[in-house]
Structures are given as structure tokens and as C-alpha cells.
Amino acid sequence: MTSLVLTITETLRYRGKLGQWAWVLHRVSGFGTLVFLIMHVIDTSWATFYPELYAKAVDAYKTPLFTAGEFALVALVIYHALNGFRIALFDYRPQWWRRQADAAKLVLLGTLVLLVPAFFIMAGHVVSYYNERVSVFDLGLEKVIEATAPFAIGTVVVIGLALVVSAGASFIPSLNAPKKQLKGSKMETFMWSFMRISGVLIIPLVFGHLAMMHLIQGVFDLTRVGHVPVFTNLGPNMEATLTAVNFVRLRWDTMLAGVYIWRIYDILLLFLVVLHGFNGLRYIINDYIHNRVVNRALRLASFGTMIGVLVVGALAILQSVPATTAEMLSQTSQVLIETNVNLLVR
Amino acid sequence: MKATIRIRRFNPEKDKKPYWATYTLEDCEPTNRVLELLHRIKWEQDGTLTLRRSCAQGICGSDAMRINGRNRLACKVLLQEFGENPKIQVEPILGLPVIKDLVVDMEPFFAHYRAVMPYLVNETPPPVGPDGKPRERLQSVEARERFDDTTKCILCAACTTSCPSFWANGAYVGPAAIVQAHRFIFDDRDQLLKERLDVLADPDGVWRCRTIYNCTPACPRGIEVTRAIGEVKKAIQAGKRDF
Ligand code: HEM
Ligand code: HEM
Ligand code: SF4
Ligand code: FES
Numbered sequence: 001m002t003s004l005v006l007t008i009t010e011t012l013r014y015r016g017k018l019g020q021w022a023w024v025l026h027r028v029s030g031f032g033t034l035v036f037l038i039m040h041v042i043d044t045s046w047a048t049f050y051p052e053l054y055a056k057a058v059d060a061y062k063t064p065l066f067t068a069g070e071f072a073l074v075a076l077v078i079y080h081a082l083n084g085f086r087i088a089l090f091d092y093r094p095q096w097w098r099r100q101a102d103a104a105k106l107v108l109l110g111t112l113v114l115l116v117p118a119f120f121i122m123a124g125h126v127v128s129y130y131n132e133r134v135s136v137f138d139l140g141l142e143k144v145i146e147a148t149a150p151f152a153i154g155t156v157v158v159i160g161l162a163l164v165v166s167a168g169a170s171f172i173p174s175l176n177a178p179k180k181q182l183k184g185s186k187m188e189t190f191m192w193s194f195m196r197i198s199g200v201l202i203i204p205l206v207f208g209h210l211a212m213m214h215l216i217q218g219v220f221d222l223t224r225v226g227h228v229p230v231f232t233n234l235g236p237n238m239e240a241t242l243t244a245v246n247f248v249r250l251r252w253d254t255m256l257a258g259v260y261i262w263r264i265y266d267i268l269l270l271f272l273v274v275l276h277g278f279n280g281l282r283y284i285i286n287d288y289i290h291n292r293v294v295n296r297a298l299r300l301a302s303f304g305t306m307i308g309v310l311v312v313g314a315l316a317i318l319q320s321v322p323a324t325t326a327e328m329l330s331q332t333s334q335v336l337i338e339t340n341v342n343l344l345v346r
Numbered sequence: 347m348k349a350t351i352r353i354r355r356f357n358p359e360k361d362k363k364p365y366w367a368t369y370t371l372e373d374c375e376p377t378n379r380v381l382e383l384l385h386r387i388k389w390e391q392d393g394t395l396t397l398r399r400s401c402a403q404g405i406c407g408s409d410a411m412r413i414n415g416r417n418r419l420a421c422k423v424l425l426q427e428f429g430e431n432p433k434i435q436v437e438p439i440l441g442l443p444v445i446k447d448l449v450v451d452m453e454p455f456f457a458h459y460r461a462v463m464p465y466l467v468n469e470t471p472p473p474v475g476p477d478g479k480p481r482e483r484l485q486s487v488e489a490r491e492r493f494d495d496t497t498k499c500i501l502c503a504a505c506t507t508s509c510p511s512f513w514a515n516g517a518y519v520g521p522a523a524i525v526q527a528h529r530f531i532f533d534d535r536d537q538l539l540k541e542r543l544d545v546l547a548d549p550d551g552v553w554r555c556r557t558i559y560n561c562t563p564a565c566p567r568g569i570e571v572t573r574a575i576g577e578v579k580k581a582i583q584a585g586k587r588d589f
Contacts, residue, residue, distance in 0.1 A: 007514050010440050015415030019559035020510065087557050094576025100559055182461055182519070184547030189582060192553050283556075286549070287514040 004288050018104045026083050029076035031284060034277035036073055039151050041270065041309050045316030047248040058244040060147035061219050063140030067126055071119060074214060078114050081203050082107045088196040118215060125218030158301045166297035176292065191279055198276040205269045222247045231262070252317060263317050270313045278306040347432070349374045349425060351383055353395065354437035355447050364444065367392075376426035380413055380434060384420060384448075396447040404566060407502030411448050412437045417504040417564040439507035441516060455503050458519040462527040462545060467538040489534045496529040496574050498567045505561035505571050511554045518554040519546070521561040521571050528574040531581055539587060547582045555579070 011024065046054035060066060086103045090096060169175055212230045213219070221229075222244040229247045232254045251262045281302050289295045349371045356364035369387045381399055388395040399409040402421045409420040414428075414435050425432050442450040468483065475481035499522065506512050506520035527546055530536050546552050552575055561571040580589045 007510075010513060011510050013415065014412070014440065014508065014510075014560070016508070016510075016558070016560040017563060019557075023510065023556055023558040091557055091576060091579065094573040094580070097559070097562065097570060097573045097576070182545040182548035182551055184544035184551075184582075185549050185553075188549045188553045189547050192579070193583065287511065287554075290515065 007288065018101055022083055022086075022104045022107065026080060026087070027284065029080040029083075030277065030280045032076050033073065033080060034281055036069075037273060037277055038305065038309055039148070041274070041313040042151075043147075044248065045312045047245045048316040048319055051243075051245040054245050054248070055243060056143075057147055058219070058222050060140070060143040061222075062129070063138075063143050065139065065141075065144050066147075067219075070214070070219065071122065074118055074122065074210060075111070075115055077206060077210060078118070079107070079111045081199075081206065082110050082114075084199040085203065088200055091196060118210075121215045122218060125214075125220055129218070129220040158305060159297065162297040162301035162304070163294070166293050166300060169296060170293055175296075195276060195279060198272045202269070202272050202276060205265070206273065208265075209269060266317050267314060270317070271310065274306060274310055274313070278302055347374050347376065347425075347430070348372055349378075349383060349428075349432045349434065351387065352433075352435045353384075353387070353447070354435075355395070356444050357394070357446055374425055374432070376424065378425045379421055380418075380423045380425070380436065381409060381420040383425070383434070384436070396449050398449050405500060407500035410439050410502040410504040410507070410566075412439055417508045419502060419504070419566045422566055439503060441507045441509075441513045442503070452503065454516055455506060455520070455522070456501075458506075458523040459501065459526060461519060462523045462530075463538065463542065464526045464530065466530060466533065466536050468535055469537060483535045485533075485535055492534075493529050493532040495569055496525045496532075498569055499525050499529070500567060501526075502566060504564045504566060505569075508560040508564035509555075510558055510560065511556055515550075515554065517550045519548075519551055521555075521575060524552055524555075524575045524578055525569060525571055528578050531578060532587060534587070543578075543582045543585070546578055552579050552582065 011020070014020070043054065043057040046057060061070075083104075086100070086107050090100050090103070216230045229250045232250045252260065252266070254260070254262050282299060285295060285298045285302065289298055351369045351371065352366050353369065354364050355361075355367045369391055371383055371386055374383065381402060384395065384397055388397070397409065397411075397420075399421060400406040401408070404419055404422045407419070410417055411420055412418075412435075413420065413423055417439055420436070425434075428434060436448065438444050438448050438450050442452065442454060445451050472480040472483060501522060503522060505525070506522045509518075509521055512518050512520045524546065527542055531539060531542050536542075555572075555575050557572065557576070559572050561575075562569075562573075565571050577589075581587060583589070
């Protein structure tokens with residue numbers, strides 16, 4: 001067993017083949033996307049709960065630093081998705097291992113092929129936004145700090161609390177008994193399948209979401225006056241947006257054949273991505289953090305945050321128009337049950 | 347031909363930290379093996395250089411080390427692969443405590459090996475031969491072939507100590523132990539299948555494998571290590587030998 005620093009430096013020193021670097025990138029991209037996701041879901045939920053805060057957050061999203069982050073995020077998600085598909089494929093077909101190095105190269109190539117047009121289109125949004133503006137280039141650092149500081153502070157507070165709870169829990173003997181022998185874990189066995197199946201299901205969902213939010217229209221369009229939000233013109237209630245809050249509400253109120261399609265879409269995306277991402281975080285914590293108290297604290301903090309994000313995110317989607325909440329609940333639960341049944345059948 | 351060798355040295359009685367020492371050797375042959383160069387350094391230049399080796403022909407599995415960044419057996423690496431003026435870097439395998447210089451403590455590795463019960467279990471009495479004495483349990487050629495690849499393991503630890511998951515967390519049983527488990531899981535004479543699959547379904551069992559593929563090229567015996575791990579995962583998911 002080696003220390004965390006040694007593990008990282010030696011991983012970089014060992015001359016493994018492409019697979020080793022593919023894994024490093026997979027881990028970094030998954031972790032990076034998860035950090036963004038936590039912020040993103042909480043921010044988006046403000047559209048329902050604290051509209052002024054959402055307006056502020058979207059304002060920060062339009063600063064150059066966030067724009068750079070947005071490009072990075074798209075690259076990370078695309079790479080992680082393609083490489084995740086490769087991992088899942090070779091896990092279910094271990095006998096194909098001789099092709100895995102080619103597949104890893106194909107993943108890099110595929111990422112590039114998807115990124116070039118995506119970046120091109122995204123750059124188009126950026127350019128047109130800055131062309132329309134009269135004011136000079138503004139880094140908007142205070143906005144960035146204002147938007148991220150609560151999350152940084154929140155992280156410190158949550159981990160601090162978890163450390164206290166975890167330290168207290170070290171007085172419970174049954175939690176601290178040393179492990180004697182290896183024993184099968186149903187949960188771990190299930191999570192392995194879940195990571196792969198959820199990953200593959202996320203691909204169309206997150207690619208669709210990114211296409212709507214980056215390509216068809218960009219972050220800057222969220223607040224564009226007189227703009228019809230992406231795919232809200234499917235039903236009768238087509239309207240132009242005025243503010244970012246309005247944008248989200250119009251999206252979530254869009255009905256197709258009596259179904260709130262974007263709410264169902266976002267609920268599915270929310271649950272799959274959050275469960276997948278936080279389980280990935282659990283893997284990372286268990287890999288690197290060996291101190292019992294700290295390990296338990298971080299897992300606790302991560303689990304608590306996961307529940308928080310799921311509840312806040314789901315409530316925001318369901319509650320955005322109170323009158324229809326009940327109807328909405330029954331529709332989404334139906335969909336969730338159906339997908340669960342499908343998962344079990346597989 | 348002249349060879350330059352950098353060795354990562356560490357003497358726990360003298361050194362606070364490991365350090366790199368450089369040696370030059372004249373009159374080397376392209377057909378020399380790295381092990382022979384280490385011998386010459388020990389015999390001609392510095393008798394304190396410490397390493398493990400036994401058979402010197404790739405059979406005992408004692409001399410796995412990190413050679414130019416990758417895990418290899420020093421007795422199987424020829425100088426000729428490093429070109430005209432070979433520069434070679436040698437260091438201990440990673441993830442096991444260094445005892446001295448190139449020698450690591452293999453006990454954690456063997457503890458994982460023992461954890462997977464690396465022996466055949468069959469409670470039925472063995473068949474009786476024409477002479478009335480017990481004889482071997484016969485097996486079809488195909489059934490033997492199923493696990494042939496994983497019988498070749500020499501427990502050198504090159505695969506386990508090439509694995510980023512093992513470096514990160516030594517509780518992971520590691521590729522070598524899973525290869526050994528594979529050898530018995532897919533042996534149709536064995537009767538301990540359920541227990542074996544249960545042991546490997548531990549959070550520190552196969553589920554720590556992230557399908558990185560560092561172990562496969564590290565194996566000096568050419569065992570398809572990652573494939574074997576993958577097959578064990580599928581057997582656990584299916585709950586049976588043939589998935
Ligand atoms: C887009 C489709 C996606 C696919 C196909 C996918 C696939 C995968 C796969 C196969 C793994 C490996 C799991 C294992 O080793 O057991 C993984 C790990 C991970 N994923 Fe994803 N994933 C996707 C999206 C996401 C998203 C959106 C996030 C962030 C919220 C995320 C975060 C993670 C994390 C943090 C890990 C753990 C990394 C590690 O253990 O090294 N993934 N993913
Ligand atoms: C910077 C890039 C992104 C932008 C501008 C963006 C924009 C939005 C917007 C406007 C909504 C509101 C609902 C809607 O219109 O459908 C939303 C919701 C959502 N997005 Fe994104 N999105 C981005 C990237 C992502 C990524 C990469 C993920 C997945 C990892 C993701 C996951 C979600 C989820 C789960 C929701 C539902 C939120 C909730 O329940 O409150 N988004 N996004
Ligand atoms: S599988 Fe190969 S690398 Fe691993 S211990 Fe056995 S012989 Fe060594
Ligand atoms: S010394 Fe026996 S394997 Fe190299």
C-alpha cells in the first residue's frame with residue numbers, strides 16, 4: 001500500500017500502454033463532470049425555488065471563465081461517454097481484448113471527430129453573443145466567485161460535519177471490526193452492472209441534452225428576449241422567452257401528446273447521471289482514502305450530497321407548476337417503474 | 347558494447363529515502379540479459395546490491411522488477427532490445443513494501459493468493475484404477491483446455507504490481523490472485539464454485555478491477571490476464587461456470 005501522492009506520481013511514471021492513460025482520463029473526466037453536475041442541478045433548481053438566484057447563476061455562466069469551462073465540459077463528457085462505452089463493451093466481451101487498444105484509439109478519434117463540429121458551433125454562439133454586445137470584454141471575476149463560493153463553502157461544511165459524525169462513529173465497535181475474510185457483496189455486484197447499463201443509457205440522454213443546450217442553442221440564448229426555447233414548439237403553448245427562469249419553465253411546461261416530455265427527460269437524466277456519478281465518486285474515495293475515519297466521512301458526505309441533489313433536483317422539476325404536480329408525479333413514476341423493470345429483465 | 351544502468355537503491359538501515367545509483371559496464375553482449383548485468387554489478391562493483399533470483403530462466407518468478415518503466419522478469423529481457431548503447435533503468439515493483447534495493451516483501455501478495463483458495467476441492471472419493479488403487483480424476487480435453495491459460499502462472503507478481511487499482515489500494519486481491527482463482531473456477535473437477543465466486547465478489551475482489559489492461563502486457567508468461575478477470579466477473583454475474 002502506498003501513499004496517495006506516491007500512487008499518483010508512480011501512476012504517471014509507470015509506462016503502461018494506452019489503456020492506463022485512457023483510465024486516467026476516464027477518472028478525471030468523470031470526476032470533473034460530477035463536480036459540474038452538483039453545481040448545475042442545484043443552480044437549475046433555483047429556477048423553481050429562487051428565481052432571482054437562477055438569473056444570477058446564468059449571468060455568471062455567461063462570463064468568459066465559465067465559457068472556457070463549458071468547452072472543457074463538453075470535451076470531458078464526450079470522451080467519458082465514448083470510453084465508458086468501450087469499457088462496458090470489453091467487460092461484457094472479455095475475449096475481444098486483443099482489440100481493446102484499437103478501440104481506445106478509436107475513442108480518441110471519435111472524441112475528436114465529435115468535438116470539432118461541436119466546438120465550431122459553440123464558438124459560433126460565443127462570437128454572435130460578443131458581437132451583439134456593446135460593452136468591452138469583462139472577465140466577470142466577482143460573478144464567478146459569487147457563483148462558485150457557496151459550493152466551495154458548502155463542500156467544506158459538509159465534509160467537516162461528516163468528519164465529526166464519522167469520528168463519533170469510531171466509538172461504535174461493530175463499525176470498526178477489522179475485516180476477516182473476503183465475502184461476496186450483492187451491492188457491489190449490482191453496482192458493477194449498474195455503472196455499465198446506466199452509462200450506456202446516459203449516452204443518448206446527455207448527448208441530447210448537450211445538443212439542445214450547446215449546439216441548437218447556447219447558454220447565451222437562455223436569456224435572449226423573444227427567443228423560443230429549444231423544442232418547446234412541439235405543443236400548443238409555444239412562447240418566446242424573456243428570462244432564464246422563463247426559459248426553464250417553458251421547457252418544463254412543454255407537452256407532447258399530453259406528456260411533459262422535458263420533465264420526464266430531465267428526471268431520467270437526473271437520476272441516472274447522479275446515481276452513476278456518485279457511485280463513481282465512491283470508487284474513487286475507496287481507492288485513495290484509507291484512513292477509516294476520513295474514508296467513512298467522505299463516503300457519508302458524498303452520500304448525503306447525492307440524496308440532497310436528487311431531492312432538490314426532482315422537486316424542482318415536479319413542482320415548477322404546482323397545479324399539475326400530482327399528475328406529473330404519476331406520469332414520471334410510471335416511466336421510472338417501466339425502466340426499472342427493463343433493467344431487471346436485462 | 348557499453349551499458350549504463352540506473353538502479354533505484356534503498357537500504358533501510360542507512361537511507362531515509364530511496365535514491366538512484368548509476369553503473370556502467372563494459373564488454374556487454376546484445377544477448378546478455380538484464381539479470382546478468384545486475385549480477386556483474388553485484389560481483390564486480392558493489393556487493394551490497396540486493397536482488398532476488400533463482401532459476402534465471404523465467405520459471406521461478408523471483409525476479410520481477412520495473413525495467414525501463416514496465417514490469418518484466420530481469421532474466422527474460424535481452425540487452426539487444428535497448429539498441430547500440432543501452433541505457434536501462436531498474437527499480438522494484440510497485441505497491442509492495444521495499445525491503446532492500448530490488449527486493450520487496452511478497453507477503454501481502456501471497457496473502458491475497460491464499461485468500462482465493464488456490465487448490466482443488468473435491469469431496470467425492472477418487473476413481474479406482476485397475477490395480478485397485480486410487481487414481482487421478484480424468485477430464486476431457488475440452489474441459490482441460492477451458493482453463494489452460496491460467497495454469498501457466500508462476501506467481502511473479504508482475505501483473506498485480508502493474509495495476510493502478512492495486513497501487514491505489516493494496517486491499518484489492520489483484521490480477522494474479524484472480525488468475526489463480528480462474529484456474530479453479532473453470533475446472534469442472536472442482537466442487538467449490540459457489541464459495542470461490544463469493545470470495546471474488548467481495549468489494550476488494552474482482553470489482554476493484556477497472557479494465558485498465560496494464561496486467562496483460564506485464565505477464566511474462568503471456569497469460570490473457572484481463573480476459574481471465576473478465577470471465578470471472580461474468581461467472582459471478584451469472585452465478586455459474588458457463589455464462
Ligand atoms: C455519457 C455516458 C456515460 C458512460 C457510457 C459512462 C460509463 C462509465 C463506466 C463504464 C465507468 C466505469 C465504472 C467502473 O469501472 O466500474 C464510469 C465511471 C465513472 N463515471 Fe461514467 N459514464 C457516463 C457518464 C457519466 C457522467 C455524466 C458522469 C458525471 C456525473 C460520470 C461519472 C463517472 C465517475 C465519477 C466514474 C468513476 C471513475 C473511476 O472509477 O475511475 N459518468 N462511467
Ligand atoms: C453548460 C452546459 C449545460 C447547460 C447550459 C445546461 C442547461 C440546462 C438547463 C437550461 C436545464 C433546465 C431544464 C431544461 O431546459 O431541460 C438543465 C437541466 C438539467 N441538466 Fe443541464 N445543461 C448543461 C450540461 C449538463 C450536463 C453535462 C449534464 C449531465 C452531467 C446535465 C444534467 C442536467 C440535469 C440532471 C438537469 C435537471 C436539473 C434539475 O433536476 O434541477 N446538464 N440543464
Ligand atoms: S499472471 Fe503472469 S504476471 Fe501475474 S503473477 Fe502470474 S505469471 Fe506473473
Ligand atoms: S530468476 Fe526465476 S523467473 Fe527470473
